[in-house]
Structure formats: structure tokens, C-alpha cells
Amino acid sequence: xxxRSTRGNGTEVTFLEAVLQGLAPDGGLFxxxxxxxxxxxxxxxxxxxxxxDGEPFSWRAARWLAPVLRHDYTTDQVxxxxxxxxxxxxxxxxxxxxxxLLELFHGPSCAFKDFGAGFLSAVMEEYLERVARRAxxxxxxxxxxxxxxxxxxxxxxxxxxxxxxxxxxxxxxxEQQLTTVGGNVTAVEVEGSFDDCQxxxxxxxxxREAGNLPLTSANSINLGRLIPQVLYYMEAVTTLRxxxxxxxxxxxxxxxxxxxxxxxxxxxxxxGMPAQRFxxxxxxxxxxxxxxxxGRFNPRPSxxxxxxxxxxxxxxxxxxxxxxxxxDVEAMRKAITGIPVSEEQTSAQIRSAWHRWGxxxxxxxxxxxxxxxxxxxxxxxxxxxxxxxxxxxxxxxxPGKFPEIIRETLELKVEIPERLARLLDLPNEAVLMxxxxxxxxxxxKERYGA
Ligand SMILES: *Cc1c(COP(=O)(O)O)cnc(C)c1O
Numbered sequence: 001x002x003x004r005s006t007r008g009n010g011t012e013v014t015f016l017e018a019v020l021q022g023l024a025p026d027g028g029l030f031x032x033x034x035x036x037x038x039x040x041x042x043x044x045x046x047x048x049x050x051x052x053d054g055e056p057f058s059w060r061a062a063r064w065l066a067p068v069l070r071h072d073y074t075t076d077q078v079x080x081x082x083x084x085x086x087x088x089x090x091x092x093x094x095x096x097x098x099x100x101l102l103e104l105f106h107g108p109s110c111a112f113k114d115f116g117a118g119f120l121s122a123v124m125e126e127y128l129e130r131v132a133r134r135a136x137x138x139x140x141x142x143x144x145x146x147x148x149x150x151x152x153x154x155x156x157x158x159x160x161x162x163x164x165x166x167x168x169x170x171x172x173x174x175e176q177q178l179t180t181v182g183g184n185v186t187a188v189e190v191e192g193s194f195d196d197c198q199x200x201x202x203x204x205x206x207x208r209e210a211g212n213l214p215l216t217s218a219n220s221i222n223l224g225r226l227i228p229q230v231l232y233y234m235e236a237v238t239t240l241r242x243x244x245x246x247x248x249x250x251x252x253x254x255x256x257x258x259x260x261x262x263x264x265x266x267x268x269x270x271x272g273m274p275a276q277r278f279x280x281x282x283x284x285x286x287x288x289x290x291x292x293x294x295g296r297f298n299p300r301p302s303x304x305x306x307x308x309x310x311x312x313x314x315x316x317x318x319x320x321x322x323x324x325x326x327x328d329v330e331a332m333r334k335a336i337t338g339i340p341v342s343e344e345q346t347s348a349q350i351r352s353a354w355h356r357w358g359x360x361x362x363x364x365x366x367x368x369x370x371x372x373x374x375x376x377x378x379x380x381x382x383x384x385x386x387x388x389x390x391x392x393x394x395x396x397x398x399p400g401k402f403p404e405i406i407r408e409t410l411e412l413k414v415e416i417p418e419r420l421a422r423l424l425d426l427p428n429e430a431v432l433m434x435x436x437x438x439x440x441x442x443x444x445k446e447r448y449g450a
Contacts, residue, residue, distance in 0.1 A: 001015070001032055001034050001035075001036045001067065001068045001069075001070070001071070002014060002032075002033050002034050002071065003015065003017075003018045003030040003031060003032055003033055003223060004024070004030065004031065004033040005024030005025070005026050005028035005029070005030065005031070006024070006028040006029045006030075006031045006319045006320055006322075006323045007024065007026045007027060007028030007319075008026055008028065010024060010025065010026060010028075012033050013030065014071040014072050015068065015069050015071065015072050015223065015224075015227065016069075016072040016123065016127060018030035018223040018224075019120065019123055019124070019127075019216075019222060019223055019224035020124075020127065020216060021216075022205065022215075022216050022217035022221070022222055023202070023205060023217065023221065027206075028319065029221050029223075029316070029317070029319050029320050030223045031320050031323055031324075032267070035270075035271075036067050036068055036271050037271065037272045038064055038067065038068075038234070038268075038271045038272045038273065039271075039272025039273070039274075040272075041063050041064055042064075042234055042237060042238060042272065042273060056083075056086075056089070057086060057089040057090065057231075057235060058079070058082040058083045058085070058086040058087075059079065059082070060231075060234075060235065060238070061082045061086060061228070061231045061235075062075065062078045062079035062081075062082040062083075063075075064230070064231060064234055065078050065082065065227070065228070065231065066078045068227060068271075069227075077126075080126075081119065081122045081123060081126065082119075082122075084118075084122040084125075085115075085118040085119040085121070085122040085228065086107075086115065086118060086119075088106040088107040088108075088114065089106060089235075090102055090103065090104050090106075090115075090232040090235050090236070091103040091106065092235075092236055092239045092240065092392070093359075093395075095353075095356075095357045095359060096356075096357065098376075098388060098389060098390050098391060099372065099373075099376070099391050099393070100236075100240070100250075100390065100391070100392045100393065101359070101361075101365070101369075101392075101393050101395040102232060102236045102392050102393065102394050102395060103395045104232055104394060104395060104396055105362075105395060105396070105397050105398040107148070107151075108148075108151040108152070108419060109144065109147040109148040109150075109151045109177060110397060110398035110400065110401050110417055110419070110420060111144040111147070111148055111309075111396060111397040111398070111401065112229075112232075112261065112394065112396045112397070113144050113145050113147075113148035113149075113225075114148045114151070114152065115228050115229055115231065115232060116148070116224070116225030116226065116228055116229055116260070117145075117148035117149045117151070117152035117153075117218065117225060118148075118152045118228075119224060119225070119227075119228035120149075120152065120218055120222060120224035120225050120228075121149075121152035121153050121156065121159075123224050124137075124156075124158075124159055124216070124224070125156055125157075125158065125159070128158035128159065129157075129158060133158065133214065134158050134159065134160070134214055135158065135159045135160070135214050135215075135216050136159075136160050136161075136162065136213055136214050136215050136216070136444070136448050137149065137153060137159050137160065137161045137162070137216055137217070137218045138162050138164070138201045138204060138205075138215060138216070138217055138218070139161065139162070139163050139164070139201065139217060139218040139219050140163075140164045140165075140194065140197035140198040140200065140201045140219060141163055141164065141165045141170075141178065141194070141197065142165075142166065142169070142170070142194035142197075142257065142302075142308060142309050142310075142311055142312065143165075143169075143170045143171070143174045143308050143309035144174065144309045144396075144397060144401075145218075145219065145309075146163035146164075146165055146174075146177075146178045146187070147174060147177035147178055149161060149163060149218045150163055150177065150178055150181045150185045150187075151177075151181070153184065153185060153218075154181050154183065154184070154185055155183060155184070156184060159184065160184045160185075160186070160448060161184060161185045161186070161218070162186050162187075162188060162444070163178050163185065163186070163187045163188065164188045164190050164197040164200055164201065164433075165178055165187065165188070165189060165190065165194075165197060165430075166190055166192060166193050166194050166196065166197055167189045167190060167191050167192070167432075169193065169194065169304065169308060169311070170308065171308070171401065171402060171404065171405075172404075172424075173401055173402075173403070173416070173420055173423070173424070174401065175428065175430075176420075176423040176424055176426065176428065177420070177423055178430070179428040179429055179430040180423050180426035180427065180428065180429065182429060186429075186431065186447075187429065187430040187431070188430065188431050188432075188433050188440075189430040189431065189432050189433065190433050190434075190435050191432070191433070191434050191435060192434075192435035193301065193302060194302060194311060194312065195301065195302060195312075195313055195314060196435035197435075198219070198314075198316065199435070199437075200435060200437055200440050201217060201219065203437040204437060204440060204441055204444070205217070207437060207438075207441045209438075209441050209442070209445060210441050210444070210445075212445075212449060213444055213445065213448060213449060219258075219316070221260075221316050221317070225260065226260055226263060226264055226267075226317075226320075227264070227267075229260065229261060229264030229265075230264045230265070230267050230268040230271065230273075232394075233252065233264065233265050233268040233269075233273060233275075234268055234273050236250070236252075236392050237249075237250065237273055237274060237275075240390055240392070244390050247274075248274065248389075248390055249274035249275055249276045249389070250274075250275060250276060250389065250390040250391060250392045251275070251276045251277045251278070251279065251372070251375065251389065251390070251391045251392070252265050252275055252277075252278050252279065252391075252392050252393075252394065253278075253279040253281050253339075253368045253369070253371050253372035253375070253391060253392070253393045253394065254278060254279065254280065254281060254368060254394050255281050255282075255307065255310060255364040255365060255367045255368035255371075255394060255396050256280050256281060256282050256288065256310060256315070257282075257285070257309055257310035257311065257312040257315065258312050258315050258316050258317050259280070259288060259315040259316075259317040259318055259320075259321055260316075260317045261394060261396070262278060262280055262317075262321070262336070263317045263320045263321050263324070265278055266278060266321065266324055266335065266336070267324070269335070270324065276389060277335060277336070277337060278335060278336045278337070279336075279337050279338075279339050279368075279371045279372060279375055280292070280336050280337065280338045280339065281339050281341060281367045281368045281370070281371035281372075282310060282338070282339070282340050282341065282367070283305040283306070283307045283310050283311070283340070283341060283342075283343070283346065283367055284303055284305055284340065284342065284343070285302050285303060285305070285310060285311055285312055285313055286338070286340035287299055287300065287313065287314070287315065287318075288315060288318065288321075288338055289338025289339060289340045290338070291318075291329065291338070292329065292332065292333055292336065292337070292338040293338065295329040297318065297322075299313055299314035299315075300313050300314075301313045302314075305343060305346075305363075306343055306346050306347070306363040306405055307346060307362075307363040307364040307366070307367050308363075309364055309396070309397070310364055310367065321336075337375065339370075339371035339374060339375065341366075341367045341370045341371060345370050346363055346366045346367055346370065347366075347409050348370075349361070349366040349367075349369050349370040349373075350363065350366045350405075350406070350409045350410065351409060351410060353366065353369060354410050354412070360399040360406060360410065360412070360414055361395065361399055362395070362396070362397040362398065362399045362401060362402050363402060363405055364396045364397055365393065365394075365395040365396055365397065365399075368393040368394055368395070368396070369393050372391045372393045375391070376388050376391060398417060398420075399414050400414050400415055400416040400417050400420060401420065402414075403416060431443075
């Protein structure tokens with residue numbers, strides 16, 4: 001499979017070339033320019049048996065990815081990358097008949113972004129070793145991207161990482177995850193919003209003074225983070241087929257901010273994974289649900305919510321999503337339903353998940369769960385029956401990352417995973433910065449310039 005910019009024809013590049021460039025030369029995002037059919041890998045009866053056999057997820061992942069990456073790697077190399085990237089697995093957990101959580105938070109930073117960041121880091125390390133070069137990875141975070149990237153790159157020999165996060169807009173635990181890694185990872189606390197952080201990263205690439213820095217990005221715009229996210233969708237369907245049958249085509253509810261996660265789901269579907277529909281579950285930052293409703297895409301400044309990793313006013317992957325549907329809102333409506341969820345509904349969902357199923361969900365997962373339940377209820381009323389198939393809600397973060405919100409909502413002390421708890425006592429080593437690209441680039445040059 002080859003890739004090219006969302007903004008025009010440009011030249012086709014391979015996966016690795018796209019990863020290394022980050023953004024396309026015309027400012028667009030790299031995007032598949034050819035098709036691939038992965039459905040045979042999904043459907044094989046043997047594939048199903050292996051799920052029960054204790055075959056690691058990373059091996060299935062490698063078989064699914066091999067055709068996509070075939071211009072850059074042999075099947076064995078893809079397997080090596082997947083083994084390094086995924087020492088953890090997605091887990092499907094059934095809440096109720098036909099309603100499942102796809103737990104994506106069993107990685108080092110306790111959020112689904114570990115899948116993308118882990119794979120990107122494995123790809124970059126392999127490449128940089130091979131060519132004996134260094135890279136400077138810039139990444140903006142509204143919460144969880146930065147910690148996943150920081151963890152994935154910590155201790156890598158050939159990459160330095162700079163993580164930008166908005167001052168006062170991330171939780172204490174998230175901040176500790178970003179600012180305590182040290183070594184090759186530096187956190188920059190920006191006096192502004194997440195959109196300012198994202199803009200600083202984008203503008204640095206184009207900056208006249210940044211020419212000598214080996215810059216690359218690790219945001220969800222990087223193809224190396226997007227592509228591996230198709231894998232857990234495929235894993236969910238593979239796992240579900242064992243219990244729900246070969247014909248199973250689930251509805252996926254995806255708590256969304258920058259829409260990388262949802263875009264990956266749509267890619268998996270385009271590549272042959274059965275899915276009935278995708279729910280674009282958002283908080284009050286609902287520009288994509290509004291687009292689906294009105295046909296107009298109106299980015300606006302983000303507002304702060306309980307699900308802060310989804311506080312995005314101008315979702316960067318919308319460009320890919322729109323490209324996938326030929327910029328035709330009618331076509332997108334056939335596959336995606338937008339469901340915005342209020343703050344009150346989010347809290348109520350955290351409470352009802354606890355009371356009904358004894359499950360503590362993080363606020364992002366709660367948004368997805370709320371959207372899923374609303375969708376199922378509507379379907380039930382429309383059809384007057386309870387036959388509503390399988391719904392999979394992507395559980396994007398461990399609830400233990402948000403102890404304050406869980407305590408306020410449930411009057412419950414949530415268990416914080418050991419890999420997070422130990423960070424609480426480490427010193428915060430962030431550098432404070434105004435959202436000014438000239439100053440930021442000058443600082444980068446001073447610190448990393450040759
Ligand atoms: C990043 C994030 C999201 C949003 O994912 P996108 O790919 O940006 O849409 C949702 N939940 C959590 C916990 C996240 O960290």
C-alpha cells in the first residue's frame with residue numbers, strides 16, 4: 001500500500017517515508033492512495049481458533065499489517081516491530097447482552113494511545129539505527145498523547161522528544177506522566193490551549209529557522225500512529241466472532257477528539273473489516289457531529305470538559321475522514337452517526353455504569369458508552385424489538401488516570417495502577433513557554449541544534 005497527501009496528488013510514498021515526513025510537503029496529511037483487502041485474514045477459521053489458543057495479539061497484528069507495510073518490511077520484520085510495540089493487548093469485556101467495552105488501556109501510559117505511540121516508536125527506532133541518525137520528535141498533547149509518546153520513546157537512544165501541553169488543562173496524574181520521564185524526554189508547559197500547542201508544532205515544521213533540526217512529529221496526524229490503530233478494531237471483530245458468530249458486524253462507539261481513533265476504524269472497515277456503523281461520540285466539542293447534521297465544518301476554540309483528552313476544537317484528522325468519504329457529507333452519514341454528550345450525561349453515565357455493572361469507566365469511555373446506549377435505545381424504539389446486534393465501545397483510558405473525577409462522581413476511591421502511582425512523588429521538570437513559535441524554535445535550536 002502507498003500513501004499520498006490529502007491535499008492533492010503529490011507523489012506517492014511508502015509507509016516509512018510518510019512516517020519520517022510527518023506532514024506531507026503541501027501541508028496535508030498522508031493517506032492511503034491504494035486499496036488493500038484484509039478480510040481474508042480476519043475470516044479464516046484458523047484465525048478464530050488462535051484467539052483461544054493464547055497466540056499473542058502482536059502475531060495477529062503482524063499478519064494484518066504485513067500487506068499494508070509490504071513496501072518497507074518483510075513479514076518477519078513486521079512481526080518484530082509488532083512484538084516490540086505491543087507487549088500489552090486489547091481486551092474485550094462484555095457489560096450486557098450485545099454491549100462490550102474494548103479495553104485499550106493495558107499499556108504503559110494506561111490509554112489507547114499506547115498502541116499508536118508504541119508502534120511509531122518501534123518503527124522510528126528501527127529506522128534510525130539502520131541509518132545511524134537522530135530525530136527530534138515534537139508532539140502536542142491535550143492529556144494522553146504526550147504520556148503515551150513519552151513512555152514509548154523513553155530511553156530510546158536515537159530520538160529526543162519534546163511534549164507540549166496546555167498549562168492547567170491536564171490532570172495532576174497526566175502532568176506527572178509528562179513531566180517526570182526525564183532523559184531524552186522534555187515536557188514544555190504552554191501558556192495557552194491545546195490548539196496553541198498543536199499550532200506551535202505545525203508552525204515549527206514550516207519555520208525558516210528550524211531547517212537544521214531533525215524534526216518529526218508524533219501527533220495523531222502521523223501515519224505511524226494512525227495505521228496501528230486499525231488493529232484493535234480487527235481484534236475486536238475477531239474476538240466477537242467466536243461468541244457472536246461469523247456474520248457479526250458490530251457498531252463501534254468511539255470517544256473522539258482529534259478523530260484519529262475513528263479514522264482508523266473507518267480504514268479498517270474500508271479494508272474489509274465488517275462494521276455496521278461508527279458512532280462519533282464527542283463531548284461539547286462537537287464540530288464533527290455538527291458537520292454531520294448541517295454539512296458545514298466550522299472549527300471553533302475548544303471548551304474544557306471532564307473528558308479533557310477530547311477537548312479539540314479543530315480535529316486534525318477531519319481532513320482524512322473527509323477524504324475517505326470524498327468530501328461528501330451524505331456518504332459520511334451512511335457510515336457515521338455523530339452523538340454529542342453533555343457534562344451531566346457523562347457524570348450520570350459514570351454513575352450508572354458503576355451501579356448497573358460494577359464497572360468504573362473513565363470520563364472519555366463514559367462519553368462513548370452514553371452514545372452507544374442512546375443509539376441502542378433509539379434502534380430498539382424504531383424496531384420495537386431488542387434485536388440490536390453487537391455494540392463495541394472503545395474504552396480509551398484507565399479510570400485510575402482520573403481519580404479526582406471518579407471520587408467526585410462516585411464517592412469512591414479508584415485504584416490507581418502501580419505504573420502510574422509511582423510517578424506521583426517524582427519532581428516535575430517542565431519548561432514554561434509562551435505560545436510564540438519564534439521563541440519556541442529559538443529554544444529548540446539552543447537545546448538540540450547542531
Ligand atoms: C486521545 C483520546 C481520545 C480521543 O481520541 P482521538 O483519536 O483524538 O479522537 C479519547 N479518549 C482518550 C482517553 C484519549 O486519550
